[in-house]
Amino acid sequence: EPEVTQTPSHQVTQMGQEVILRCVPISNHLYFYWYRQILGQKVEFLVSFYNNEISEKSEIFDDQFSVERPDGSNFTLKIRSTKLEDSAMYFCASRPGLAGVGEQFFGPGTRLTVL
Amino acid sequence: AQSVTQPDIHITVSEGASLELRCNYSYGATPYLFWYVQSPGQGLQLLLKYFSGDTLVQGIKGFEAEFKRSQSSFNLRKPSVHWSDAAEYFCAVGFYGGSQGNLIFGKGTKLSVKP
Numbered sequence: 001e002p003e004v005t006q007t008p009s010h011q012v013t014q015m016g017q018e019v020i021l022r023c024v025p026i027s028n029h030l031y032f033y034w035y036r037q038i039l040g041q042k043v044e045f046l047v048s049f050y051n052n053e054i055s056e057k058s059e060i061f062d063d064q065f066s067v068e069r070p071d072g073s074n075f076t077l078k079i080r081s082t083k084l085e086d087s088a089m090y091f092c093a094s095r096p097g098l099a100g101v102g103e104q105f106f107g108p109g110t111r112l113t114v115l
Numbered sequence: 116a117q118s119v120t121q122p123d124i125h126i127t128v129s130e131g132a133s134l135e136l137r138c139n140y141s142y143g144a145t146p147y148l149f150w151y152v153q154s155p156g157q158g159l160q161l162l163l164k165y166f167s168g169d170t171l172v173q174g175i176k177g178f179e180a181e182f183k184r185s186q187s188s189f190n191l192r193k194p195s196v197h198w199s200d201a202a203e204y205f206c207a208v209g210f211y212g213g214s215q216g217n218l219i220f221g222k223g224t225k226l227s228v229k230p
Contacts, residue, residue, distance in 0.1 A: 042205070043159070
């Protein structure tokens with residue numbers, strides 16, 4: 001069964017460093033998402049991506065964040081200058097092409113620790 | 116603003132007992148609804164979903180949920196809990212006519228199972 005994959009599973013970085021979190025969505029899906037979950041808190045929407053552009057982003061997704069689909073398979077989340085409060089589990093998700101409706105398939109997550 | 120409420124932060128039940136986890140949402144539009152389960156250190160696994168039709172939906176692992184529009188609720192139930200059901204459960208809501216289908220999650224309910 002196809003699944004969303006994410007790498008690395010755990011990333012440790014120093015404050016102020018750039019990190020790139022990688023995701024490979026399910027191959028025929030058209031909508032892509034990043035969510036984050038700070039330890040002990042709820043899962044929060046960061047950004048959605050469709051047709052090679054951001055379609056919606058939350059207040060959390062400020063100028064320090066960017067997303068890219070560089071090669072038609074990978075979907076990346078970049079944090080330019082990490083802060084301590086960026087420490088969280090980051091989930092990638094994808095879904096097929098029905099606009100506005102549909103199950104999102106989540107990856108296993110990348111745990112980001114900022115020291 | 117759209118919101119999802121899971122009023123119970125932590126529930127403990129005995130193995131073999133029945134379970135009901137509550138979820139309420141706040142929004143006037145037609146929702147589509149999900150329950151996800153997360154084991155420690157793991158990603159989000161879909162238990163069940165409701166898009167339309169029969170308001171009682173069956174999911175994996177013996178779970179079911181009932182959509183009650185009048186109460187804006189989508190409570191998760193299981194008639195007999197197993198020790199392996201110990202995990203955190205998240206209710207998530209999306210809305211028809213929403214931008215690109217990003218989900219709003221509740222804060223989660225942690226389920227502990229007593230032997």
